[in-house]
Amino acid sequence: MTPTTTNKRIRPLFLNIAFIVIGGAILVFLFNAPKETTTKLPKDLTHSRFQEMGKKEAEKFCTECHSPKGVSPLPEGHPPKYRCLFCHKRQ
Ligand code: HEC
Ligand code: HEC
Incomplete structure (x- = not known):
């Protein structure tokens, strides 16, 4: 100015x-x-129970499978993953 x-x-x-x-x-x-x-939370059997419960509660379970040792690890270079459902919206 x-x-x-x-x-x-x-x-x-x-x-x-x-x-x-x-x-x-x-x-x-x-x-x-x-x-x-950003990909939405899938609407399948694996994820259906997370549709109803509170977001913070649901997010405790995500890393059971979405971690390096889980069945579906996060892709490389995944952004900071503090609040899953903030980015991966429920549908
Ligand atoms: C019991 C294991 C398990 C849990 C718990 C779980 N997921 Fe998944 N998730 C999977 C598997 C397996 C896939 C890949 C196959 C599919 O699309 O369902 C997947 C796929 C995804 C995808 C990507 C779908 C795509 O299009 O590639 C997102 C996003 C996701 N999960 C988010 C979440 C979030 C957020 C939570 C916690 C609220 C969560 N998941 C909890 C097993 C799990
Ligand atoms: C800051 C936003 C953000 C947060 C928080 C976040 N993600 Fe992601 N995630 C992304 C982006 C961006 C991608 C890249 C693919 C896309 O655009 O969906 C991705 C990809 C994924 C994928 C692969 C899906 C695909 O389409 O290849 C899975 C599974 C996933 N995230 C699970 C999770 C889980 C579980 C958490 C919590 C522990 C989490 N994410 C937290 C933004 C986020």
Whole structure:
């Protein structure tokens, strides 16, 4: 921001619009980006019991199978896996 070159009457309006546009863009990004692309929790027998129970409770079971020693290890380079169901939405 260089005050010397900016028209004093236009600047506040411009800044407000820029703020709304940038803020809106960030919100749209945060709400859309993860759930559009990430695989959903499968709707099969293995995973059906996790549809009803609380998310935090369900996530305790995920690593029984989705770990290096489990039947279905996480792919290499998997993102930080703290909250499974935050990214792998239930459907
Ligand atoms: C009893 C073992 C087991 C448990 C517990 C389990 N899974 Fe799975 N999961 C599997 C197996 C096996 C597959 C691969 C075959 C399939 O798609 O069902 C799989 C596949 C997946 C997939 C990917 C499906 C695809 O399209 O490749 C996701 C995502 C997933 N599981 C998430 C979870 C989450 C989140 C939890 C915890 C709430 C969980 N799983 C608990 C066995 C398990
Ligand atoms: C920060 C978001 C995030 C979290 C948290 C997360 N994952 Fe993932 N997971 C991904 C992404 C991104 C991929 C890559 C494939 C895709 O786009 O679905 C992936 C892939 C997988 C796959 C392979 C599915 C496939 O389509 O190849 C499994 C299984 C899986 N995750 C299970 C889990 C489990 C179990 C947890 C919790 C211990 C977990 N994930 C937590 C984002 C996440």
